[in-house]
Amino acid sequence: MTIKKCCILFGVCLAFTLNAQNRIPEVEALLQKMTLEEKIGQLNLLTPGGGVATGEVVSKNVEAKIKAGQVGGLFGVAGPEKVRVAQELAVKESRLGIPLLFGSDVIHGYKTTYPIPLGLSASWDLDLMKQAAQMAAREATADGINWNFSPMVDIARDPRWGRMAEGAGEDPYLGSRIATAMVEGYQGNDLAAAHTMLACVKHFALYGASEAGRDYHSVDMGKIKMFNQYLPPYKAAVDAGVASVMSSFNDVDGIPASGNKWLLTDLLRDRWGFEGFVVSDYTSVNEMIAHGLGDLQAVSALSLNAGLDMDMVGEGFLTTLKKSVEDGKVTEEAITNACRRILEAKYNSGLFDDPYRYLDSKRPIKDILTVENRALARKLAAHSFVLLKNHGQILPVKKNQKIALIGPLADSRNNMLGTWAPTGDTHLAVTVLEGFRNVAPNATIGFAKGANIADDPIFAEHVNVFGPRIEIDERAPEVLVDEAVQLALNSDVVIAVVGEATEMSGEAASRTDISIPESQKILIRALVATGKPVALVLMSGRPLTIPDEYELPVAILQVWHPGVEAGNAIADVVFGDYNPSGKLTATWPRNVGQIPIYYSAKNTGRPAPESGEFQKFRSNYLDAPNSPLFPFGYGLSYTTFEYSDLKLDKETIGQDESISVTVTVTNTGNFDGEEVVQLYLRDVVRSITPPKRELKGFEKVFLKKGERKEVTITLSPNDLKFYNGQLEYVAEPGDFEVFVGTNSDAQLSKSFVLK
Numbered sequence: 161m162t163i164k165k166c167c168i169l170f171g172v173c174l175a176f177t178l179n180a181q182n183r184i185p186e187v188e189a190l191l192q193k194m195t196l197e198e199k200i201g202q203l204n205l206l207t208p209g210g211g212v213a214t215g216e217v218v219s220k221n222v223e224a225k226i227k228a229g230q231v232g233g234l235f236g237v238a239g240p241e242k243v244r245v246a247q248e249l250a251v252k253e254s255r256l257g258i259p260l261l262f263g264s265d266v267i268h269g270y271k272t273t274y275p276i277p278l279g280l281s282a283s284w285d286l287d288l289m290k291q292a293a294q295m296a297a298r299e300a301t302a303d304g305i306n307w308n309f310s311p312m313v314d315i316a317r318d319p320r321w322g323r324m325a326e327g328a329g330e331d332p333y334l335g336s337r338i339a340t341a342m343v344e345g346y347q348g349n350d351l352a353a354a355h356t357m358l359a360c361v362k363h364f365a366l367y368g369a370s371e372a373g374r375d376y377h378s379v380d381m382g383k384i385k386m387f388n389q390y391l392p393p394y395k396a397a398v399d400a401g402v403a404s405v406m407s408s409f410n411d412v413d414g415i416p417a418s419g420n421k422w423l424l425t426d427l428l429r430d431r432w433g434f435e436g437f438v439v440s441d442y443t444s445v446n447e448m449i450a451h452g453l454g455d456l457q458a459v460s461a462l463s464l465n466a467g468l469d470m471d472m473v474g475e476g477f478l479t480t481l482k483k484s485v486e487d488g489k490v491t492e493e494a495i496t497n498a499c500r501r502i503l504e505a506k507y508n509s510g511l512f513d514d515p516y517r518y519l520d521s522k523r524p525i526k527d528i529l530t531v532e533n534r535a536l537a538r539k540l541a542a543h544s545f546v547l548l549k550n551h552g553q554i555l556p557v558k559k560n561q562k563i564a565l566i567g568p569l570a571d572s573r574n575n576m577l578g579t580w581a582p583t584g585d586t587h588l589a590v591t592v593l594e595g596f597r598n599v600a601p602n603a604t605i606g607f608a609k610g611a612n613i614a615d616d617p618i619f620a621e622h623v624n625v626f627g628p629r630i631e632i633d634e635r636a637p638e639v640l641v642d643e644a645v646q647l648a649l650n651s652d653v654v655i656a657v658v659g660e661a662t663e664m665s666g667e668a669a670s671r672t673d674i675s676i677p678e679s680q681k682i683l684i685r686a687l688v689a690t691g692k693p694v695a696l697v698l699m700s701g702r703p704l705t706i707p708d709e710y711e712l713p714v715a716i717l718q719v720w721h722p723g724v725e726a727g728n729a730i731a732d733v734v735f736g737d738y739n740p741s742g743k744l745t746a747t748w749p750r751n752v753g754q755i756p757i758y759y760s761a762k763n764t765g766r767p768a769p770e771s772g773e774f775q776k777f778r779s780n781y782l783d784a785p786n787s788p789l790f791p792f793g794y795g796l797s798y799t800t801f802e803y804s805d806l807k808l809d810k811e812t813i814g815q816d817e818s819i820s821v822t823v824t825v826t827n828t829g830n831f832d833g834e835e836v837v838q839l840y841l842r843d844v845v846r847s848i849t850p851p852k853r854e855l856k857g858f859e860k861v862f863l864k865k866g867e868r869k870e871v872t873i874t875l876s877p878n879d880l881k882f883y884n885g886q887l888e889y890v891a892e893p894g895d896f897e898v899f900v901g902t903n904s905d906a907q908l909s910k911s912f913v914l915k
């Protein structure tokens with residue numbers, strides 16, 4: 161088919177012409193030599209096992225398939241020597257010698273595991289996040305990996321969904337900024353450099369909106385919500401030049417993402433201009449059979465025609481596409497196009513120049529788990545912690561005291577890395593007990609387990625799929641509590657490390673009850689009853705419901721799952737060597753009944769009274785307030801900050817003008833510290849119902865105690881835009897209200913008019 165003819169057919173002349181101009185001669189020459197079977201082979205991504213098999217199959221006869229030119233890439237293989245064996249099979253023993261891509265899930269660090277992404281996002285520090293991604297890329301490429309299945313940018317507003325741990329929370333603006341930072345960090349300026357790798361934004365799309373927070377469940381969403389709330393972070397990754405996209409397990413408007421032409425072609429390629437390749441999620445093509453879309457041949461053809469280029473593990477492409485060409489269901493041209501995109505990625509990675517460029521056996525020692533990397537992981541962790549409460553300034557704790565370190569997570573190496581850390585090594589993790597001893601060598605530190613993470617053996621079995629996370633003690637629960645209480649009574653201060661085991665969040669780890677398990681609640685109450693000052697160090701991969709614990713006279717430091725340097729970083733913050741500065745990136749509900757809950761909800765036609773008081777025939781609940789326990793953006797510090805003098809540089813602006821917002825922030829407490837100054841915008845009247853407010857800017861600033869600074873955040877014309885009823889990206893004239901402050905409840909406000 162000529163370019164012109166196909167343009168008329170698909171109505172995407174511009175995109176096609178551009179693609180044709182950008183073609184890489186080496187790739188085109190190679191395509192000329194390839195048989196149909198060899199092209200189909202490039203669309204096949206396999207795993208021989210060794211990573212995490214999240215589906216029901218692991219690939220068979222991988223070696224023979226590589227030699228036969230039936231494999232485009234592998235994942236679950238790492239280390240220069242092992243990768244070299246596989247690469248040599250492809251380069252030396254397949255007919256055309258096309259090198260393989262080597263993928264991996266480097267979700268929060270390669271070997272130097274840093275906090276789970278939800279935790280990392282709470283640092284609101286884009287520069288640090290970029291450094292984290294750069295470190296991950298340097299380590300992974302040192303081990304032979306050139307393609308990363310990250311960043312995961314799924315907006316999530318339902319903390320029952322365990323995979324909230326893997327993303328940046330609920331907000332499209334923050335999520336987009338983080339997506340950009342991560343892509344830039346992984347890919348750098350040169351994909352062929354030895355320390356950069358291809359990124360893969362996932363899971364396209366809307367995976368975080370699965371019904372009832374149950375993993376892999378259906379998604380049903382209107383286009384306006386999609387475009388305004390859920391799609392922006394994927395688009396930001398595309399705009400940042402992400403090399404690949406992973407389609408999600410869920411359906412979008414009734415068609416599973418992996419076979420959804422509107423999603424993978426009309427939106428992603430034609431509207432957004434994406435030029436990289438799209439890979440399915442693990443066996444997600446085959447899973448379309450269970451979704452109810454036909455047999456393997458039918459769903460494979462549907463996926464290819466939709467714009468999917470690479471089939472992860474399921475081999476539907478490998479085993480059926482040739483027949484589909486013969487049957488006239490798929491064109492060879494469509495297969496060539498998919499193959500071209502994969503070959504272009506290989507070319508851009510520098511693999512055609514040197515297939516072994518990531519296989520320097522001297523690099524692992526030099527680049528992996530270095531002292532500098534561990535120091536960065538420790539810093540990233542400390543910056544991710546969120547101080548939720550500090551009753552009586554219990555924190556920070558003095559180093560020269562008798563400390564009771566209590567709780568099932570206080571000395572639990574297996575639970576420090578967090579979910580989706582398949583390349584990390586739990587044995588290397590620093591426990592909280594070890595961290596306390598490192599940071600406060602002169603303190604007297606006693607330890608007691610105090611409780612099991614959970615007492616229910618069946619629940620424990622569900623959680624322990626990748627090894628022991630919940631270890632149920634031989635001693636009775638009462639004995640554990642008694643021992644802890646005795647220790648507390650003999651100490652000056654109690655630090656209780658409680659919360660979720662690592663695999664209580666993550667993939668296929670949805671919960672209907674997101675409170676602290678009962679065994680630990682009993683322990684917490686018993687410790688508080690001793691009358692000793694108690695600080696809770698809370699671990700989790702999601703927001704939890706903790707209204708009861710919040711009512712207690714305690715301090716609460718949320719630490720997520722902090723990674724390999726967990727114990728050291730926790731000690732740094734507990735003992736005040738670092739003043740916590742993290743802010744929540746997802747709202748914490750009071751109870752599961754409030755879910756989905758997010759700060760940027762709409763006003764409704766019958767808003768509840770501002771006072772929070774119940775009123776009949778208003779949008780509220782009989783049995784709980786609408787407000788969350790902790791709003792988006794919330795987080796305390798050991799010091800206090802005051803906001804004043806909010807100013808705008810203009811009262812009226814035109815469509816192409818920016819507006820600067822300035823506020824004075826003063827550190828009014830007794831510690832130096834950092835504050836995330838947040839700016840929210842309300843579009844007062846517009847053609848589709850506006851959210852009550854939306855984050856449109858932030859700045860993290862350091863203030864010495866007593867110091868005062870003016871902080872200016874500039875809103876650009878795009879910050880006023882949204883997708884209207886026709887899905888056009890516009891700013892509509894009228895009034896806007898700006899709110900600036902310490903979290904999404906910020907009250908300081910000013911108005912301006914857009915002409």
Ligand code: BGC
Nearest residue numbers: 212214215265309362441442
């Ligand atoms: C997950 C992806 C992951 C893939 C490969 C799937 O189950 O959804 O996030 O990249 O497995 O490991």
